[in-house]
Amino acid sequence: METLLPLMVGTLFAAGLYFILHRHLFKVILGLILFGLATNLFLFVIGGLTRGGSAIINEEQTVAVEPYADPVPQALLLTAIVIGFGIQAFSIVLIRRVYMTFKSNNLDELQKENEAQ
Amino acid sequence: MLYAILFGLLMAAVAPLLHRLLGRWVAVPMVLAPLLLLGLYFSFMPEVLQGHAVVQRHTWVPELDINLQFRLDGLSLLFALLISFFGALVMFYASGYLEGDPLLGRFYLFLTLFMTSMLGLVTSDNIFGLFVFWELTSISSYLLIGYKQAEKEARVAAWQALLVTGLGGLALMAGLILLSVAGDSYTFSGLLERRPEVLEHPFYLPAVVLVLLGCFTKSAQFPFHFWLPNAMAAPTPVSAYLHSATMVKAGIYLLARLSPVLSGPDVWHVSLMTAGGITAVLGAVLALQHTDLKAILAYTTISALGLLVTMLGIGTDEAMKAMLVFLLAHALYKGTLFLVAGGIDHRTGTRDLNRLFSLGKHMRYSGTAATLAALSMAGVIPFLGFVGKELLYEASLENYLLLGICLVTGVAFVAVALIMGYRIFWHKGEEKTQVHPHAHFRLYFPPLVLAFGGLLLGLLVNSQALPLLQQGVRTITADPSLELKLSLWHGFTPVLGLSILTLLLGLALYLALPWLGQRAAVLQPLYRVGPDAAYHKLFELFLHGSKSFILWLQDGHLRSYVMYIMFFFCGLLLFILWRDTPGIDFNDRIYQLQEVRLYELVVLFLVISALVYLLGTRSRLTSIVVMGLIGYSSALFYILFGAPDVAATQFLIETLTVVIFVLLLHKLPAFIYLSHQFMKYKFIAISVVFGALMTYVMLLVQQQAIPSQLKEYYGKVSYLEAHGRNIVNVILVDFRGLDTLGEITVLAVAALGIFSLLRLNPEKGGKP
Numbered sequence: 001m002e003t004l005l006p007l008m009v010g011t012l013f014a015a016g017l018y019f020i021l022h023r024h025l026f027k028v029i030l031g032l033i034l035f036g037l038a039t040n041l042f043l044f045v046i047g048g049l050t051r052g053g054s055a056i057i058n059e060e061q062t063v064a065v066e067p068y069a070d071p072v073p074q075a076l077l078l079t080a081i082v083i084g085f086g087i088q089a090f091s092i093v094l095i096r097r098v099y100m101t102f103k104s105n106n107l108d109e110l111q112k113e114n115e116a117q
Numbered sequence: 118m119l120y121a122i123l124f125g126l127l128m129a130a131v132a133p134l135l136h137r138l139l140g141r142w143v144a145v146p147m148v149l150a151p152l153l154l155l156g157l158y159f160s161f162m163p164e165v166l167q168g169h170a171v172v173q174r175h176t177w178v179p180e181l182d183i184n185l186q187f188r189l190d191g192l193s194l195l196f197a198l199l200i201s202f203f204g205a206l207v208m209f210y211a212s213g214y215l216e217g218d219p220l221l222g223r224f225y226l227f228l229t230l231f232m233t234s235m236l237g238l239v240t241s242d243n244i245f246g247l248f249v250f251w252e253l254t255s256i257s258s259y260l261l262i263g264y265k266q267a268e269k270e271a272r273v274a275a276w277q278a279l280l281v282t283g284l285g286g287l288a289l290m291a292g293l294i295l296l297s298v299a300g301d302s303y304t305f306s307g308l309l310e311r312r313p314e315v316l317e318h319p320f321y322l323p324a325v326v327l328v329l330l331g332c333f334t335k336s337a338q339f340p341f342h343f344w345l346p347n348a349m350a351a352p353t354p355v356s357a358y359l360h361s362a363t364m365v366k367a368g369i370y371l372l373a374r375l376s377p378v379l380s381g382p383d384v385w386h387v388s389l390m391t392a393g394g395i396t397a398v399l400g401a402v403l404a405l406q407h408t409d410l411k412a413i414l415a416y417t418t419i420s421a422l423g424l425l426v427t428m429l430g431i432g433t434d435e436a437m438k439a440m441l442v443f444l445l446a447h448a449l450y451k452g453t454l455f456l457v458a459g460g461i462d463h464r465t466g467t468r469d470l471n472r473l474f475s476l477g478k479h480m481r482y483s484g485t486a487a488t489l490a491a492l493s494m495a496g497v498i499p500f501l502g503f504v505g506k507e508l509l510y511e512a513s514l515e516n517y518l519l520l521g522i523c524l525v526t527g528v529a530f531v532a533v534a535l536i537m538g539y540r541i542f543w544h545k546g547e548e549k550t551q552v553h554p555h556a557h558f559r560l561y562f563p564p565l566v567l568a569f570g571g572l573l574l575g576l577l578v579n580s581q582a583l584p585l586l587q588q589g590v591r592t593i594t595a596d597p598s599l600e601l602k603l604s605l606w607h608g609f610t611p612v613l614g615l616s617i618l619t620l621l622l623g624l625a626l627y628l629a630l631p632w633l634g635q636r637a638a639v640l641q642p643l644y645r646v647g648p649d650a651a652y653h654k655l656f657e658l659f660l661h662g663s664k665s666f667i668l669w670l671q672d673g674h675l676r677s678y679v680m681y682i683m684f685f686f687c688g689l690l691l692f693i694l695w696r697d698t699p700g701i702d703f704n705d706r707i708y709q710l711q712e713v714r715l716y717e718l719v720v721l722f723l724v725i726s727a728l729v730y731l732l733g734t735r736s737r738l739t740s741i742v743v744m745g746l747i748g749y750s751s752a753l754f755y756i757l758f759g760a761p762d763v764a765a766t767q768f769l770i771e772t773l774t775v776v777i778f779v780l781l782l783h784k785l786p787a788f789i790y791l792s793h794q795f796m797k798y799k800f801i802a803i804s805v806v807f808g809a810l811m812t813y814v815m816l817l818v819q820q821q822a823i824p825s826q827l828k829e830y831y832g833k834v835s836y837l838e839a840h841g842r843n844i845v846n847v848i849l850v851d852f853r854g855l856d857t858l859g860e861i862t863v864l865a866v867a868a869l870g871i872f873s874l875l876r877l878n879p880e881k882g883g884k885p
Contacts, residue, residue, distance in 0.1 A: 009815060021680065057835065069758065073326070077755075079856065085770045089773075092778065099661060
C-alpha cells in the first residue's frame with residue numbers, strides 16, 4: 001500500500017490543480033477541496049504508515065508499545081482538516097455572495113467589471 | 118576613533134533639535150564639532166609622523182569578520198585633517214549661505230552625517246567598515262543634492278548620483294570580498310602583508326575590475342563622470358565640500374590605499390592611466406564650453422580627478438608624490454573657488470559668466486580669495502598649486518602621451534583660473550552687474566582662509582606640509598624609507614620651462630575663448646549621445662521594461678498566478694531531482710505490493726473512479742455527492758492506518774461540507790465549461806506533471822524515512838506526564854494546547870466572515 005497510496009495522492013493533486021486552474025467559480029471550490037484532501041493525505045503518508053495499532057496507550061500499560069502509529073502527523077492533520085474546513089466554508093459562502101452580486105460565475109468577468117468601475 | 122565617529126553621529130542626530138532650540142545660533146555647536154574632531158586628529162600627529170600607525174579595534178560581528186577596526190596612518194591622517202578642517206569651514210559658510218532657511222537643522226544633520234561617514238571611511242581598516250561608511254557617504258550625498266526638494270532638477274540629479282555611486286558601491290563590495298578571499302584577510306593592513314598571494318590568485322582580475330568600478334563611479338571617472346556636473350544642483354557649500362574636496366576623492370583614497378596591494382600587473386596601471394587620462398582631457402575640454410560658474414568648476418574637478426587617477430596609474434614614487442601634493446593643492450583652491458562662486462550667486466543672483474563683470478569693487482575679500490586660489494590653480498609660483506604642477510610634469514616626463522595630457526589640462530586650468538580670478542572680478546566690462554550691497558562675513562571668510570592656506574603651504578612647503586605628506590606617500594608606496602623633498606625653486610629645468618609654457622598657452626587660450634565659443638556649437642549633437650543621455654535612455658528603458666513585464670506577469674487572472682507558482686515549483690523540484698539524482702528502488706516497491714490487502718484496493722478503486730466521474734460530470738449535485746464520496750474514502754484510509762481520531766474528524770467535516778453545499782446549491786452558479794480547448798490541454802499537462810512529481814517525492818521520502826524521536830517521546834510521556842491514553846488528543850489539548858487555541862481562533866474568524874457575508878444585504882445599503 002505504501003506504493004499505491006502515493007499514486008492515488010498524486011492523482012488527487014493533479015485533479016485538484018486542474019480544477020483550480022478553471023475560471024468557473026464552482027470548479028475552483030471543488031479544486032480547493034480536492035487539493036486540501038490531497039495535502040492531508042500527503043502529510044499522512046509521508047509521516048509513515050502503520051497498519052492497525054492506533055496511537056492509544058492500553059489500559060494495562062503506562063507507555064505506548066510498538067507497533068503504534070506516529071501521533072505527530074495525526075495531530076497536525078487534525079488541525080489541518082479543521083482549518084481546511086474553515087477555508088472551504090468561507091470560500092463557498094464568498095462565492096455565493098459574489099454570484100449573487102455580480103450574477104457571474106466567471107472569474108475573468110469579475111475582473112473586467114472591476115476595471116469598468 | 119570610534120568615539121570620534123559616535124560623537125559625529127550624535128551631533129548629526131541632534132542637529133535639528135539644536136536648530137529648534139538655538140535658532141540661527143545652531144551654527145556654533147555645528148562648527149565646534151568638526152573643530153573638536155580636528156583637534157582630536159591633530160593629537161595623533163606626533164605618533165603618525167614617527168611612522169607608527171594608530172590602531173584601534175572594536176569587535177562587532179566577529180563571526181563574519183565584520184569589525185570596527187580603525188587605523189590612522191599618514192594617508193588616513195592627511196584625509197581626516199582635510200575633512201574635519203573643511204567641515205568646520207563649510208559649516209560656518211553654510212550658516213551664512215542658508216541663513217533663515219527653515220530646514221537648516223536638517224541640512225546640518227545631513228552635512229554632519231556626511232562628514233562623520235567620510236572620517237569613518239578614511240580611518241577604517243576593515244573592508245566591511247569601509248564599505249558601510251562608503252555607502253553612508255553616497256546616501257548623505259543623495260540627501261544633500263536633493264536638499265532643494267521642491268526642484269525637479271535637484272531630485273533627478275540626486276537620484277542619478279545615488280544610482281551611479283550606489284551601483285558602483287555594490288561592485289566595490291563584491292570586489293573587496295573577492296580580494297579578502299584571495300588574501301585571506303579582511304583588513305587592508307592584512308591584505309598588504311599577503312600581497313604575493315593576492316597577485317597570483319585567480320580572483321585578482323575580477324576583484325580589480327570590480328574595485329575600479331566602485332572607485333571610478335565615486336570619483337566621477339569617464340564614463341561615469343556625468344553625475345558630478347548634475348550634482349551641482351546641491352547648495353554651494355555641499356558642492357564645495359562633497360563634490361570637490363572630499364567625497365569624490367574617496368575613490369582616489371581607496372585607489373591609493375589599495376595601490377601597494379594591487380599595483381604591479383599591467384591591467385591595474387593601464388586601466389587607471391586610460392580612464393584617468395580620458396577623464397582629465399574630457400573634463401578640461403568640457404569645462405571651457407560652459408558659462409555657469411559651478412558647471413565650469415565641476416568639469417575642472419572632473420579633470421583634476423582624472424589627473425589624480427592618472428598619477429596613481431603611473432605608480433612611480435614621483436607620481437605618488439605628485440598625486441598627494443596636487444590633491445591637497447586642488448582641495449584648497451577648488452574649495453575656495455566653489456565658496457566664492459556661492460558668494461557671487463548670493464550677492465548677484467546669477468552664476469552666468471556672461472552677466473558677471475567687475476565684481477571686485479563690491480566683493481573685495483571674495484575677489485582676493487578667488488584671485489589667490491586662481492593663482493594656485495594656474496600653478497604660479499609660490500603657491501602650492503605650482504609645486505603640485507611641477508611634480509605632475511616631473512612624474513610624466515618620460516611618456517609624451519602623459520605629458521600631453523598634463524599639458525592640456527594645465528592649459529585649460531590656466532584659462533579657467535583667468536576667468537575665475539581675473540575676468541569676473543577685475544576685468545572692466547561694458548555693463549555693470551547688480552550687486553547686493555551687504556557683504557557677508559560668513560561668506561567671504563572661509564574662502565579667504567582656504568586661499569591663504571594654499572599660499573602659506575606653498576611658501577612653507579619645506580617645513581610645514583612636508584612631514585605629513587611624506588608619511589602619506591610612504592603609505593601609498595609601502596616604502597617606509599622613502600624621502601619626500603619639496604621645494605619651490607628647482608632651478609632652470611625642463612619642468613620649469615613646461616610650467617612657463619603652460620601659463621603662456623593658457624593665456625592664449627583665454628584670449629581665444631570668445632572666438633572658440635562661437636564655434637563650440639558644432640559639438641552640440643555630441644552631447645545627445647554622451648553617457649548622461651545613455652543614462653536617461655537606460656533609465657526610461659528600465660522603467661518601461663519593468664512596467665510591461667509586471668503587466669505581463671500579473672495579468673489579474675487567478676489561474677495565471679497559480680500556474681506561475683506551479684511552474685516555478687515543478688521546475689525547482691525537477692532541477693533538484695536532476696542534480697541529486699536519487700533513484701527509487703523499484704524492486705523493493707514491487708515486493709511491498711504483495712502486502713496489499715483487498716479491502717484497501719477496493720477503497721483505492723473507489724477514489725480513483727470517483728475522480729474520473731467528477732472530471733466528466735456536468736451536474737452540480739452529482740459533483741457534490743462525488744466529492745463527499747472521495748472525502749469519506751480518504752477517511753477510511755485514516756482508519757485503516759491507525760488514525761481513528763483523524764478519520765472521525767474527516768467524516769464530520771465531510772458531512773458538514775456536503776450539507777453546506779447542498780443548502781446553498783440553488784444559489785450557486787450552474788456548471789458550464791468556460792475555458793478554451795487549448796487552455797484545457799495546457800491545464801491538463803501542468804496538472805499531470807505536478808501530480809507525478811508529488812508522487813515521486815512521496816516515494817522518495819518513504820524510501821529515506823527519518824526516524825522520528827518525537828513519536829517515541831510522546832509515546833513515553835503522554836500517560837505519565839499528561840495522564841491521557843490517546844496520544845493524539847494529549848498532543849492537541851496539552852502539549853500543543855496553544856496551537857489548538859490558535860486553530861479555534863481561525864475558525865472563529867472564518868465563522869465571523871461567513872456570518873457577515875450571509876447577513877450582508879446590498880439592497881439595504883450594504884456595499885457589495
